[in-house]
Amino acid sequence: MIWTSRNLLIFEQKTLTSQETAIKAINAQKEWKRAQTLRPIATPTPPVRAQLPFMNDSTIFCNTDAVWRSDQRAAGLAWIFSDREAHELHRGSTAQAHVSSPRMAEALAIREALIQASILNFTNICLCTDSQELARAISSRRRSTDLFGILSDIDSLAFSASSPFSTISFVYISRSCNGPADQHAKSSLSSF
Known part of the structure; x- marks a missing residue:
């Protein structure tokens, strides 16, 4: 409202008092709150499995x-394992200190999910991430300087001769399809 009052003065030569500006701000805030309560609550939709025809029936999907x-230079990491029908099989999360960037946090979540998948004996994995850049880097086995160590760990877990996985793929999904994992990560960080 301060900005609007300024624009009224500059462009229309209309002057509002500070009290009028404050009242307009309060009314606008009340109007916004009423509009929020009338909005339907969006429920996150699970990723569409039908878009991934190359997966077999035993493939476990993991959203990270x-x-x-x-x-705080801290991150909340989360992963959710589900079957082809989107029934949740397992979920986990952790918080981690000394994380240098959001990309590093996403890569750490992927590495942790792969470690957990190995522990759970899931051998056919489709890892879904909302980081398109990381999905490409891992699939093409490129290692950027800032993530070299983490990407090396992921590469070793996923593609080495001693990998615990029979089949593995890394798929980009939109952020809107990753709501449950996002909420789980936020919860993990807030309890850190």
Whole structure:
């Protein structure tokens, strides 16, 4: 409202008092709150498995996500395993300190999910991430300088001769399809 009052003065030569500006701000805030309560609550939709025809019936899907706080240099990491019908099989999360960037947090979440998949004896994995850049880097086996160590760990877990996985793929999904993993990561970070 301060900005709007300024624009009224500059472009229309109309002056509002500070009290009028404050009242307009309060009314606008109340109007916004009312509009929020009328909105239907969106429920996150699971990824469409039909879009991935190359997967077999035993494929386990793993959605990963991470949230990062620059002021704490900490991250919440989360992963959710589900079957082809999107029935949840297992979920986990952890918080981690000394994380340098959001990309590093996403890569750490992927590495942790692969470790957990190995522990759970899931051998056919489709890892879904909302980080298109990481999905490409891992699939093409490129290692950027800032993530070299983490990407090397992921590469070793996923593609080495001693890999615990029979089949593995890394797929980009939109953020809107990754809501549950995102919420789980946020919860993990908030309890850190």
